[in-house]
Amino acid sequence: MNRIKCECGHVNPEGTVLCEACGKPVEGNQHIDGNEKDKLLNMRYEGSARRSKTYNRNLVDKTWNFFSSVKVGVWLIVITLIASSLGTIFPQEMYIPPGADPATHYEEQYGLAGQIYYQLGFHNLYSSLWYMLLIALIGVSLVICSIDRVVPLHRALKKQKPKRHHTFLKRQRLFSQTEGDVDIEKFISRLKKQRYRVTRQDDSILAEKGRFSRWGPYVNHIGLIIFLLGALLRFIPAMYVDDFVWVREGETVVIPSTHGEYYVKNKNFILETYNEKENERFQAALQQEAAPVPSNYQTNAVIYKRTDPRVVGAEPELEPINEAEIRVNEPAKFNGFALYQSSFQQNEFTKMSFKLHETGNEEKVLGEFTIDLTSPKTEYELDSGARVVIDQYYPEYYLDNGEPRSKSKYPKNPAFVFYVYPPGEEKPEISFAGIGMNIDATGENDYKLNLAGFDTRDVTGLTVKKDYTLPFLGIGGLIFMIGVIQGMYWNHRRIWLQKSKDKVWIAGHTNKNWYGIKRDIEKVIEGTGIEMPEDQQQLKG
Amino acid sequence: MDKTKKKRKRLIFRSAVLVLLLGLVAFAVIGNLSKDNAVVAEGEEAPNFQLKQFGTNGKTMSLEDLEGKGVMLNFWATYCKPCEAEMPYMQKLYPKYKDKGVEIVGVNLDATKMIVNKFIDEYDLTFPNLHDEGGQVMDLYNVGQIPSTYFINEDGVVVEKVVGPLTLEKLDSYLQQIQPKG
Structure with a gap:
């Protein structure tokens, strides 16, 4: 490993673009971020050494570096997006009419395109192996990209010194040179008033605020990863159950996915409709409808627990544990399971x-x-x-x-x-x-x-649900949002000032909202004699 | 010295992260694949059950009762046309294989006993047919489409699972496979 010693004395890891301490461009590495001579510096990741771009020794490194590439990550997302949209051209297998044979259904309904669709496996896209792998690879890319960037970025931000190399300052987007005397003490006190953290080293000053905004994307990724883990946990039946059962009035049936432990009896299924006379408020709306408008779907149910040693199929001994009126959004709950009202058939003989x-x-x-x-x-x-x-x-x-x-x-x-x-x-x-x-x-x-x-009699359709993955999804989503807010609503702003015998240089950088940092600088240099920096990007563009 | 140490540390870290991620991906893929054919796969032990037998006034039969025999479990219903088509084949081969220690057991999914009894009479079925009234055994074996047939050997292990109708020749060869040895 070739470490690079900068003229300021700091030793940088291989692949560094801008010296971690003073910001001087490291010769021979400028191509990495596309820095051209005399143009502005690319401040991405502070010019730190993304390890992925340097070592390529053994299989582990090669795999690591593959996933560490943002380009690869973006391509994975693009491919997944295209694939996901393909899956919506024709209905997925679970939505074709029950009893239809998918092998012939797609061809009959959609012709040759349908047959190709079926044979390529798009009829079952979202649970197909390769689609799952794509999602998994995005997850892997997310983790490795984050690790590979957050570590060097953190180090570069920790190691930065107020004293910067002159090329680093000159090649910032906001830069100006003032000749003559300036009031530095006033400059510093104004900065502090603007809630900048000011560090001073001889005649060099670094003022910084909002650094934590730089961690936003990584917080966001942690949230996403927790979310993905939650989605993974749905494969464990102990964590997640989503099933369905038809129960006829008067019948007691086993609740699926409970290993034959629980039974449900449908005492009565009730379908109520709005009555124009009782609901005068809705009279006008109801008159527009040709058919009666349902106001309530309800199953009066009894949930039983099986008490005898379970042999599947044998007559069970049942003990009622819960008598419930199941309505839409008002499930019956028992032992982590919930029964939701979700369908019905009327008038079976x-x-x-x-x-x-x-x-x-x-x-x-x-x-x-x-x-x-x-x-x-x-x-x-x-x-x-x-x-x-x-x-x-x-x-x-x-x-x-x-x-x-x-x-x-x-x-x-x-x-x-x-x-x-x-x-x-x-x-x-x-x-x-x-x-x-x-x-x-x-x-x-x-x-x-x-x-x-x-x-x-009527038949009620109940959805059987158990979901212990919701906390993961909720916490993942929350962390995701915190990360988004952190990165979006705060800006990482830095102002450097360097004084030499007869000149004062000032430079500014922010990760977003250049208008904001310009206003900050305007305020802090007022009356100090420092010249307002020019936006070098605007000048050139 | 310091450099090689650092390099080793990095290699260990990267390998650990990759192994962890690979493990999670494998878990997701296997989890998803096994979800569809969750319960009874070929090579697995056939789970026990107990059901009432047709034509016996409510006597029950369980899979354990047939221990030591090869068992063919056929899930069927009277309203299922391909099931009806393969019934004569099963009846034809039943006496021959019964002598060799193979039991053919039908698991019927109808609701109405009368219809099934008439069907059994019509086809002169002599092998035992059990009534899976609540579809519990069907659920246990994760039978989606009927007819579905499980061929279970004398050790209680599922040797073959066939979804869809069987021909006489195929039925014969599968039954041979589960014939107890010795």
Whole structure:
């Protein structure tokens, strides 16, 4: 390692652009920050040695230096942005209709572009391996870039001396030379009034304020890293659960993602709508809506804990632990979990009643029976001695190439094939009956089954949530904001003054808000005889 | 002397930071990949469960009852067409493999017992079918699409997991794999 000794006596690490102590440009290193002779100095990172730009010995160093490059970091972010936007061209897999096969769905819906989209894996972009890796690499770049810059910057700011090399001063953006006598004591007292910290070394003065603003970006990065860690913790089920369960009224089901430990019962699902008479305030708005406007979605639920040793599937012994009214934004909570009201289905059939009568004469009734659609009996005996046997039951009836089938196990469109045995008869008549359907297959039936009534129930959809990562996200976000404020609302301003026999040099630098530092300088040199520095960048530009 | 010391310190520091970051990245990637097929993967032990068996008046069967046998677990439902298509294959191979110590077990996901009983009669299924009424075993095995079939060897380890329908030939070869040795 070649250390560079400056003429001021300070020994700088290799790669230093501007001497840490006096600011003299180190010969041979000016290309690093693009400093050209006679032009203004690039004050980025105080011209300190970013190690990444110097050593490249072994694999560890090479990897380190790769990630330490801001250019690499920016490219990673650009690539991620482009990739993220590509993922929004067509819907992601989780948003295509349930039951659709993604392998064919994208091609059918969007043609060739859709097929390419699917085959390149964009249909599942945000959880794909390479997308995750991109995000991870940004995180790595963030950490290494920060370490590699905050350490030398801190050292350079700590080691700076009031006495600066003349080229350093001359090549600052704000600079002036005053010939003749000036009132230095007045200058210093004015600086202190402006809350500058003043250090003096012989005839050199350094006035500085707002240095802590320089740490803003690094504080900001620490916040981001905590935020990313919080996001990582979401992969641990103990920290984060996001699941969903449908519960039918009257049913008790296991709550998913609780290892079968908790059960929930839906006692009642309530959907209330605004009433024009009760809510006169909203009358005008309500009249504009064609459909009723819901005012409340609510599930009256009981949460149970399983008390017997758990064998999945076996009948559980349950103990109620919480009876709750779950409304939107008012979840039921238990043991770190929360159940949120998030969906519903109305009017699923639970019971159907049929009336058997003579064909063409509805007055001649042979009896009535009710089918419990979740556990129908195979045979129903009527008062008149007639028997009705269920031959086939289709909970969600549809015709599949002319053949009756059920789409699911839920009685959303129940239909039956009945064998009707009239009193004393051994040969049945075949009837097909469902919602809005009553088909006599042979056309010779003497008896007909008519739908006499039905019961329905609602289904509630509850989101199961557990999230212990929120504190990380919150604290990360807070630190992020503190860093932003720190870097945005404070400026690091420095004013140097150097007096030689017959001349006084003054130079100024700030990391932002040049107008502000000019006003500061105007105030502090008033009446001291010092000439107002010129903005050398404006002069040239 | 001082220089080499410093260099070593830097190398150690950089390596430590890189290892830490690599560890976190690996954790994130593995965590994300294993999220989708979380619970039962090939090479893992099949978790135990207990369900009521159709046609037995509410008698239960558990996976532990079949210890020492090869077990084929088939998740199915009556409203699932491809499930229906592979039922005859399973029934055809069942008697042959039962003698060789392999049990075929259907895990049915229907809601209504009557429908399932009629289906079992229609296809003359003689292998045991269990009723996973609440979908708990389905959840435990993280079955997303049906039919899904697990082939479990005599040590209770999942040898093969097949999502989607099986042909007779494939079924035969998978069943051979879980035939107990000796």
